[in-house]
Every structure is written in structure tokens, then in C-alpha cells.
Amino acid sequence: MLTYELGKNKYYSLYSHIREDILNGRIKAGEKLPSKRSLAQNLGVSVITVQTAYDQLLAEGYIFSRERSGYFVADVNVDFYGNKAVESPIVLGQRSYAVDFVKGSAPAELFPFSYWAKLMRNVLSDCGEHLLERVPCDGDGELKAAIAGYLYRVRGITVDPRYIIIGAGAEQLYGVIVQLLGRDKVYAVENPGYKNIAEAYRLNGAEVVCANVFSDGVNPAEWDNWGADILHISPSHHFPTGAVTPASSRTALIARAAERGGYIVEDDYDSEFRLSGRPLQTMYGVSSDRVIYVNTFSKTLAPSMRMGYMVLPPVLYAEYIKLFGNNAGVVPLFEQKALARMINEGALERHINRLKNYYRSVRGILLQKIGSLACPHEVSETGSGLHFTVKFPTAESDSQIKSVAARASINVRCLSDYLLQPREDCSLTAVINYSGVTREQAACLDIKNLV
Amino acid sequence: MLTYELGKNKYYSLYSHIREDILNGRIKAGEKLPSKRSLAQNLGVSVITVQTAYDQLLAEGYIFSRERSGYFVADVNVDFYGNKAVESPIVLGQRSYAVDFVKGSAPAELFPFSYWAKLMRNVLSDCGEHLLERVPCDGDGELKAAIAGYLYRVRGITVDPRYIIIGAGAEQLYGVIVQLLGRDKVYAVENPGYKNIAEAYRLNGAEVVCANVFSDGVNPAEWDNWGADILHISPSHHFPTGAVTPASSRTALIARAAERGGYIVEDDYDSEFRLSGRPLQTMYGVSSDRVIYVNTFSKTLAPSMRMGYMVLPPVLYAEYIKLFGNNAGVVPLFEQKALARMINEGALERHINRLKNYYRSVRGILLQKIGSLACPHEVSETGSGLHFTVKFPTAESDSQIKSVAARASINVRCLSDYLLQPREDCSLTAVINYSGVTREQAACLDIKNLV
Numbered sequence: 001m002l003t004y005e006l007g008k009n010k011y012y013s014l015y016s017h018i019r020e021d022i023l024n025g026r027i028k029a030g031e032k033l034p035s036k037r038s039l040a041q042n043l044g045v046s047v048i049t050v051q052t053a054y055d056q057l058l059a060e061g062y063i064f065s066r067e068r069s070g071y072f073v074a075d076v077n078v079d080f081y082g083n084k085a086v087e088s089p090i091v092l093g094q095r096s097y098a099v100d101f102v103k104g105s106a107p108a109e110l111f112p113f114s115y116w117a118k119l120m121r122n123v124l125s126d127c128g129e130h131l132l133e134r135v136p137c138d139g140d141g142e143l144k145a146a147i148a149g150y151l152y153r154v155r156g157i158t159v160d161p162r163y164i165i166i167g168a169g170a171e172q173l174y175g176v177i178v179q180l181l182g183r184d185k186v187y188a189v190e191n192p193g194y195k196n197i198a199e200a201y202r203l204n205g206a207e208v209v210c211a212n213v214f215s216d217g218v219n220p221a222e223w224d225n226w227g228a229d230i231l232h233i234s235p236s237h238h239f240p241t242g243a244v245t246p247a248s249s250r251t252a253l254i255a256r257a258a259e260r261g262g263y264i265v266e267d268d269y270d271s272e273f274r275l276s277g278r279p280l281q282t283m284y285g286v287s288s289d290r291v292i293y294v295n296t297f298s299k300t301l302a303p304s305m306r307m308g309y310m311v312l313p314p315v316l317y318a319e320y321i322k323l324f325g326n327n328a329g330v331v332p333l334f335e336q337k338a339l340a341r342m343i344n345e346g347a348l349e350r351h352i353n354r355l356k357n358y359y360r361s362v363r364g365i366l367l368q369k370i371g372s373l374a375c376p377h378e379v380s381e382t383g384s385g386l387h388f389t390v391k392f393p394t395a396e397s398d399s400q401i402k403s404v405a406a407r408a409s410i411n412v413r414c415l416s417d418y419l420l421q422p423r424e425d426c427s428l429t430a431v432i433n434y435s436g437v438t439r440e441q442a443a444c445l446d447i448k449n450l451v
Numbered sequence: 452m453l454t455y456e457l458g459k460n461k462y463y464s465l466y467s468h469i470r471e472d473i474l475n476g477r478i479k480a481g482e483k484l485p486s487k488r489s490l491a492q493n494l495g496v497s498v499i500t501v502q503t504a505y506d507q508l509l510a511e512g513y514i515f516s517r518e519r520s521g522y523f524v525a526d527v528n529v530d531f532y533g534n535k536a537v538e539s540p541i542v543l544g545q546r547s548y549a550v551d552f553v554k555g556s557a558p559a560e561l562f563p564f565s566y567w568a569k570l571m572r573n574v575l576s577d578c579g580e581h582l583l584e585r586v587p588c589d590g591d592g593e594l595k596a597a598i599a600g601y602l603y604r605v606r607g608i609t610v611d612p613r614y615i616i617i618g619a620g621a622e623q624l625y626g627v628i629v630q631l632l633g634r635d636k637v638y639a640v641e642n643p644g645y646k647n648i649a650e651a652y653r654l655n656g657a658e659v660v661c662a663n664v665f666s667d668g669v670n671p672a673e674w675d676n677w678g679a680d681i682l683h684i685s686p687s688h689h690f691p692t693g694a695v696t697p698a699s700s701r702t703a704l705i706a707r708a709a710e711r712g713g714y715i716v717e718d719d720y721d722s723e724f725r726l727s728g729r730p731l732q733t734m735y736g737v738s739s740d741r742v743i744y745v746n747t748f749s750k751t752l753a754p755s756m757r758m759g760y761m762v763l764p765p766v767l768y769a770e771y772i773k774l775f776g777n778n779a780g781v782v783p784l785f786e787q788k789a790l791a792r793m794i795n796e797g798a799l800e801r802h803i804n805r806l807k808n809y810y811r812s813v814r815g816i817l818l819q820k821i822g823s824l825a826c827p828h829e830v831s832e833t834g835s836g837l838h839f840t841v842k843f844p845t846a847e848s849d850s851q852i853k854s855v856a857a858r859a860s861i862n863v864r865c866l867s868d869y870l871l872q873p874r875e876d877c878s879l880t881a882v883i884n885y886s887g888v889t890r891e892q893a894a895c896l897d898i899k900n901l902v
Contacts, residue, residue: 012604012797016795056600056603056604105585108580108583108584109580111580111583113579113580113583117575117576117579120571120575120785121572121575124568124571124572125568128564128568129559129560129562129564131755132559132562132564132753132754132755132756133559133753133754133755134556134754134755135754135755135757145513149466149507152507153463153507168619168623168781168782169778169779169781171778172619172623172781175626179654179655183656195777196777196778199777203630203774204630204655204656205634205655205656298779302583303583303584303585303779304582304583304584304585304586304779304783304784305583305783306586306779306780306781306782306783323654326646326647326650327620327622327647328620328749328754328755328757329757330619330620330623330757330781331619331757331783332755332756332757332782332783332786333755334571334785334786335783335785344467344470346463
């Protein structure tokens, strides 16, 4: 029989005890709870107290009742978070693979957690109640300054910190961009590309068109075909093709944007991971009037770090303040202060260097193994970012490539999976995104006998 | 002369030292920095090292240069965050008053900061690297469960925790609502009301119409005049009128929403602050099919706590997962875990009770002082929320009321300031919002001789 020491508020204390026992697994899913009367007797409380505690557990989904048989413990990992009752794409179709070239979060063990935890403790004691102050709509000034310094050191761009906007991740910033530039505008996104980007613009009510990406990025001469006002691209390293936009195209694209009174959204999502050679110049560095620079810390820190930022042309910053000046910022001051310190102490750059070394060796192992494949294959690799592509010209189809891989417990997608609009010239090419692959997984990968 | 012990990376170390000295005020705004040559000599480094450090400080706005006179320290509190150069409504027109009935954040000293800091430390050590995991798009399950329990205890509603969505504050959630219900729908908001609400819907591309609020809230019979699909109201306590929507209107409004295939957005923003009597039932409790319940923790915790939540009808939750299932949640796991604990430990409710006691006494002092005013006045107070209204039937105009108050260093607005559409019947009424007023300020308030 459940026996607890109950506090002053008896029903609540009883409720909390049972709840904790369910969450800790001390009372198992499916287990029957004692009857109200017997538990009341055992604890020396009224039946109503037990009834109230049970009612609340019931309301919160920790237990369920069966007519005439009493109360039973629910499976809190399933029913409670509801993923069974409502169809949820998050949990459906998840299977675990030996190597996953689709998902993209950095191995957690690389994150300097104890340093980060210390930093947070220091921020707590140093900033104290200042952390409770309203967050400025464009972000904490200290973080903005730190990011300006970071961009200067890492990307070689001189950015006026005031024009930086801190947001809760990239998708949130795309929404802000639509609100800023207008949903009557046409937004061109890269094809193939991240579907989330097109989705974010569409969800915010904008019309989205596709700009095809070739080996040297999008073609400025096609701008009129797109009919776009705004072009969203990742010129330094395109996902998934790996294309790099050459300088001549960049200036041409900026010129086209200027002609149309539009803008370039420069998505610099993985530029930190240039694994060989010098990083490429940014488009924002070429024109801070026509380019909105966007980046996040999800790749460099952790996907849970919901922090991104964009650098706006001065005119748009003024517009931003006009529109959002009355709103509070969306990222807690606490995380902003901690990240500012991490940047200022140089720890972010040290962490990125560690990551780069790590990924360089993962890439090396993968390239070597793929190189020894018996079947014809063409690797396309630009020394940048965390992915490359491999074309299998003699494969039957994209689905064959994926199913052969799946049989070896490898999760992989093809270029065609990232198409937003059909294209003929994107077939038989696997996308090797190794951002979530550990060195051990790469080393254990056995693909010699794959056909 | 500035003298520093420089680290291995000389330019960066020099930059950091100077930067820190500027931020700490050891080098004051306007102060001239030593010439590059003399500083280089003093530190035994090359002129280029000093130049590079100065360049970066310049790029980041810590210093500025004057032709032929050298480098000077910028006023980092003003220029640096840029609010002077770009017109910003945030800083313009801010004046400090002895008593401010317009701004609305709870006195910071009431927040149990040391408890909160302890909680965060505990979360850091208990959850460890789990904090780095991707945040579910609808929020952390533990926090969702905690909120369900909280709503049960505090608002008497039984909410299935899975249908709760955690967002980064109310405005962000309004955006999600538009994306969920569609921007082709018409959204009715209360007039007078919070302009931010209408603004958030508009920014997200929705058409916004006004629903006039009377002493018993909005009138269901007017629904057809509004032509709305969605009605956003705060039925428990309307800001700024204080109107409470009676049960009969509530069911009628839900029925009208159902007829039109629309929804009610129930904004329960300050229901925790019912200072006398029992809290009113929620509309979500009446119909969880047609009502979206929205609330935040900005009023109860701190404005920097960018966390809000909404409870969706099951159908809309499924739709939410379909649209946003691939996105990560926008609120850091860290804050979500800490808040879940605060709720589960009962500390949030204890804190709210402390706040209620505090505000009750602020309200008492204010009502007593206003009651002794010599001029005719009618107080309208429903024992709920953190504001009430006072009508001055013999005042000349709203501006007269405000200017008389301003002369006594009181910042106050009138009902008409919160009108989104002109109305004749909202004049000569001051809105006394005391959520940001301390007991001391209330006690010192001297309004006896105001005319």
C-alpha cells in the first residue's frame, strides 16, 4: 500500500507523491492504485482528500479510471504527451540507424557542457536581478556587441552592432523578415534546398518561388523568370548541393535585387565549418544596403540553443524598431548574457575549432571509405560545411540507393528529396550530411560489400 | 598610459582589455586613447597590433575616430546601442515619473530571485547535457504537465497537457494562431484594448476589426456587424475597462463562433490577480472545442520571462503538429525545466499569493487616496486584475486629466488612449494600472491638491 508522509496541504501533498512515483517509475504503467477508501484509511486522511488527489492525477493524465475496477497508472511516456492519440509526424516513422546522414545535430559530447554550466552560474550571480529586466526587442546590447566582434574575427565583416537582431532561431527570424519586407513580395528560395525555409516564408503568408541551384549556385540571369523581390540563398555553401556562389554572381545578384527594390537574404548557416582554405567573403560585406545576413548558433553550439541573429541594412533596422519597438525580445536575457560571455572569452571560437577538427576527421574517414566503393561514383566536395554529395551514375534509381543504404542501417537521402519543384538533373546523387555522425560511427561503417 | 599584460594573441588581448575598461567605466566616454605609436611602444608590441585592436573597437562602436585628432571612447550606453542614430520609440519620450500608471512590470524586488537562481543551478546539475537536446515544437513535456496541474488548481480547468503549446511570450503565440487559423480570416479584437494584440495580428497579415467593449464586455448580438471569424477577448477582466463578460454572453459568443466555424481566443492575461472573491470560470472550461486559451508568465513572474502558453482545441493541435512538427521549440529547455519545477514545488503559487497581497495593499492605498479627491469622480473597480478606472465627469478633456497628473509627476492614460477606433462614450476616464507601482510610491502619492 502506498504510504507517504503528507504535508500541510494533504491532497496536494498526496497528489505530488503519487505523481513523482509515477514519473520515477516506482509505480509502473498499468498498475492499479489502491481504492480511495483503503488509501484514506492507510494514510489517516479523509476519502475526499484521496478523491481530490486522484481527480487531479486523472485530469493531468497520470492515471486513468476503468468503470467498476478503479484507477490505473497511465503510460506517461506515451499517452501523457499524447503522441499516440493525435497523429504526430515527430514520432511517426522514426527508426534508429547505425549511421544517420539525414539528421543534423552535433554529437552532444563535443559541447563544453561544464564550461557552459559554470558560465551560467556566473551570469546568475553576476547579473542577479538584472536578468529579470525586460529584454530589448532587438536583443541584449552585450550579445549584439559580442556577435559584431565575432563576425569581424570569424567572417571578416565589419558590422555595426546596433543593426543586429537577436531571434529565437532561424525560422522565427524568417517570420520577422516577411513582416518587415511585406507578404505582398515574392520570395525566391533555392531548389533543391531546406524545405523548412520555404515553409517558414509560406506560413508567414508570403508567395514563394523556386530558384534552381547549379554547380555555381543560382543564376542571376534567371532572376526575371523567378519574378522575385527577395532571394534567400546560402552563397558560401549551399545545402544540399554544396554549391558555392562565385564573386561575379554575387555582385550580379545584389545588383538585380537593387534594381527591383528588393533584398538578398544571405543564409550563412554553416560557414563556420569551412574545413580547408580561407572562409569566403560574405555578401553582406559587399553590400550592407541590400543584404540581410542571417545565422544561428544551432550548428555551432547545440540545437536546443534557440538563438539566431540577423544583421539588417540600416533602413530596415529603423523599420524594425518602428514595427517591433513595443515588443519585448523573444530570447531570455540569461542565455543572451551567457552566450555573450562565451564569445567574449573566446570559448565559442575554441569550441568551433574543436568541432572542425572532429568533423575533419569524420569527413576523412567517410571520403576514404566511399573512395574504396566498387561501384562507379563521383564525390562532389568543396571543403566546406558538413555535407557533400556522391553521384552513383549506374544506380537504378534514387530509391534503390536509399534502400541499399537502409539495408546496411544507413539513413541517407538523395538530392531529389530536397527538391521543392521537380528537376531532371538532380537524380542518383546521395547527400552525405555528417553533422550528426560520430567518429566511431564513421569508423565502424562497413560499406565495402554494398551494391 | 594604458598598460596591460597581453596574452598570446596580442591584438585580441589588447582589444579585450580596452573593451573591458570601457564597459567598466575605467576609461570614460569622450576620453582620448593614446596614439597607436605611443601605446605600441609602451606595451612593446607593433603598431599594427594596436591598429588592429583599435580597428576592431571602432568596428564594434566602442571608440570613434576624429580626423587628425585620434581615437576617442564612445558613450557605450547611448551611441553603442544605437538608439540615438536611429530613431527609436523605445528611448524617445521616456521620462521618469514619481508614479507610473502606464508601464506594467511588477516591482522586481518581489521576485524570489535567490530561489529562482537556486532552481536554475539545480536544473543545470540535474538535467546536465539533456538541456542540449532539441526542444519539442510544442514545448517540454514536463512543463506542459506542470501547467496543466497549475491550471487545474488555479483556474479550475481540466486540460489535457498534450494540447498545451509553449511559446516565447504572447505576441509570438498570436502569430502562431494566425498561421494556424489562416490569414484569410477576420480577427475581432476589443476596443478599447491592448494595441499590441491588434498589431500582432496585423503584422501576421490578418485582417483586424474592432469589437466594442461595454460594461459587460463585448455584445454577442454585434458579431455579424464585426464580420469576424475569430474573436480575441479577455472575458475575466478586460484591459483597460475592467469589464467582466457574464456567463450568458460567454455561451452566446461560443455559439456564434461555432456557427461561423471560427474560434474564441481567450486571453486570460491577469486572471491570477483576482484580489477579492473566487476566480471566474474560463471559457475554455465551457468549450474546449471552440476556445483557444492563452496566458503568459510575464505578469506573474517577470517581463524578461519570455514564456507564454496556449491550450488548443484537439483539432487545432493536430494541425499545429502538421505545420510545425519539423520546427524546434522557441523557448530554451533550461527555462522550461526551471519553470516546471517552480510550478511543481508550489513556488509559483506562493509567489502569486505574495504578489496579490502586495497589490491588494497598493490598491487599498490608491482607492483611499482617490476616494478623498475633492473633485467629482466615479471609481469603477471589479476586484480583479491590476487596474481600475476613474471617471472625472467634470474634467474638461482627457488631455486636461493627463496634464494635471503629469504636473504632479504622475504618468497616466485615459480610456481613449487605448481606442483602436474612435468612440464617443470613452472620455474623461483615467486608467489606473498599478502593476508597476510600489507600495512606497502609492503611499507617497500626494493628490489632495490636484485640480
